[in-house]
């Protein structure tokens with residue numbers, strides 16, 4: 008027993024202290040909420056003459072908002088129920104020859120928004136993973152069908168012949184060349200040896216030449232081809248005219264699937280399914296590692312770490328994937344826009360890991376190939392049935408047998424390319440189960456959430472692995488516009504799952520634990536924060552002007568209940584930020600961006616999802632921008648908002664702020680003159696909180712005059728609006 012214990016490939020620790028604090032907090036906070044509801048219900052049935060002045064509509068809206076907010080909060084408690092963390096022991100893995108092969112999938116779609124040099128850095132970092140090279144096959148899916156990307160791959164291959172031996176020889180930790188050469192210091196073992204420095208300089212020159220080559224090609228490039236209409240191209244990158252001695256490199260394959268405007272291509276999920284098939288007929292590795300094009304490997308050990316779970320006989324039979332957190336190389340200390348989504352990749356995924364595992368997060372995971380097709384291969388091997396599920400490629404159907412190793416990589420002849428083009432063609436999936444029950448699922452633009460959810464429903468588990476050195480680093484959106492566009496896509500994608508046939512609270516419980524269903528439900532319903540937040544930013548303020556109280560008096564004991572709920576929520580959030588290594592400043596930033604996102608992108612996301620449901624809108628996937636703009640990054644690093652955002656985001660923000668300022672001014676004046684402050688204190692405090700928290704928006708509007716400040720025309724409209732609204736309120740309140 009003892010020796011088995013010491014040889015374990017991984018250990019899971021329950022975080023006891025966090026668990027106790029979390030459960031206690033949940034209990035206290037829940038009690039307070041129950042008191043609040045009791046107060047509301049009593050008020051409703053037994054309101055006395057004095058308070059009867061409360062207008063019914065405002066009152067019921069506020070109450071409904073409180074209920075909705077509490078509902079989302081309760082769902083969120085499931086993440087806090089049983090947080091765990093894990094340790095792995097890669098040194099205990101079997102020897103290299105016994106390790107299973109891995110296919111790496113990298114997706115890119117737009118060479119303008121996703122610059123080729125960056126994509127190739129990701130490719131190189133994946134090729135340089137610390138894993139036997141003949142067991143690693145790297146596939147790049149290029150949805151843009153761009154010859155620049157293909158050229159980049161060829162150049163990357165050439166450079167890899169220098170880069171990989173260098174990394175192996177000096178056991179380099181950061182194997183993304185761009186990050187390695189731009190780091191001021193490296194913590195590598197040989198960092199101080201002169202031989203290392205000399206070789207580093209040599210490789211750096213090669214890297215610069217490689218970058219030059221791509222930039223030159225970009226400048227001389229013919230007008231780009233149509234991204235919505237191109238044939239399928241599959242090319243194994245190889246080049247034997249070598250100036251370096253033969254180095255063993257992983258296979259590198261360029262795949263650009265066929266696209267036609269008349270055929271839906273299902274965005275990233277579609278691209279991943281094509282890679283699934285192409286790799287099935289080429290290498291058919293039992294494990295697949297997925298990376299976004301901007302997510303480079305920051306540590307070469309991730310494959311071995313993942314194998315510590317996949318090869319652990321106790322958990323592997325039901326283990327679908329090992330998820331690493333998304334971390335970002337460009338997130339600043341105080342993270343003005345919460346670009347790194349701290350709560351998601353720390354608190355929430357740790358919590359889900361304690362309940363059968365986290366949601367798939369699109370990138371940085373190692374998945375078992377069989378988990379994406381198992382349901383059908385288990386049923387039998389009737390060829391006709393298999394063809395109906397998986398399409399007409401016999402080669403691919405052969406690959407469903409896990410032990411089948413295609414030999415075509417070696418022969419790489421005409422037959423292979425024929426077969427890969429067939430499975431990458433846009434008509435291949437017609438009439439099959441791809442995207443519905445096989446592969447990555449199409450019913451949502453957040454394919455990662457849906458695929459992960461259904462895997463869990465089908466009895467698979469996942470594991471969250473969060474070593475201290477980030478295994479992958481991506482590019483976070485660092486300006487307001489990108490943050491809100493990405494937020495809208497996610498809200499829309501997640502909320503559409505909350506109103507689809509896969510509604511987690513109904514579809515989940517028969518198939519998984521209630522707590523786990525609650526986690527999935529929280530993800531799909533958090534966009535609904537838009538409703539209570541819009542309500543709390545308007546109704547109590549308007550009531551303040553009219554002098555109508557919506558909350559208990561200061562002298563009422565229930566006043567304390569409300570104060571407690573407010574303080575308890577804020578404190579819990581602060582504690583979570585601090586234990587995940589954040590700062591007080593970051594906490595304030597997260598509170599603010601939560602408000603801003605709720606009233607803008609969450610609202611648009613929900614509307615978008617509802618419109619899609621009724622067929623008024625089509626699904627859309629606007630990729631985020633990965634071009635780094637120094638000016639923008641500068642503002643973000645200095646914690647300054649960049650307000651060069653679309654008006655559809657700015658207008659609601661500014662309108663609500665105007666409303667709050669006006670209502671506060673008029674309300675405060677009224678309270679002073681009438682003297683009913685004890686009735687109105689909570690409403691006054693609420694506007695004060697909103698105004699104070701959003702002071703950077705006010706500063707951007709009034710005081711800043713840099714490029715990122717709110718433009719003069721918007722500021723002018725704001726000023727006129729404020730005056731008008733102010734005047735209207737003044738005349739109104741005189742009549743009350």
Ligand SMILES: O=c1ccn([C@@H]2O[C@H](COP(=O)(O)OP(=O)(O)O[C@H]3O[C@H](CO)[C@@H](O)[C@H](O)[C@H]3O)[C@@H](O)[C@H]2O)c(=O)[nH]1
Pocket residue numbers: 114115116117121148150273274275278298299300301368369370452453454455493496497500628629630631632
């Ligand atoms: O038609 C498309 C659209 C996107 N992509 C790729 O998908 C990846 C993710 O796109 P990105 O613009 O970076 O979106 P993000 O919002 O940053 O991505 C997050 O959210 C996505 C779901 O919305 C997940 O797929 C991602 O893994 C997750 O990082 C990128 O590599 C794109 O090149 C395609 O291959 N084809």
Ligand SMILES: [Mn+2]
Pocket residue numbers: 299301481482631
């Ligand atoms: Mn991204």
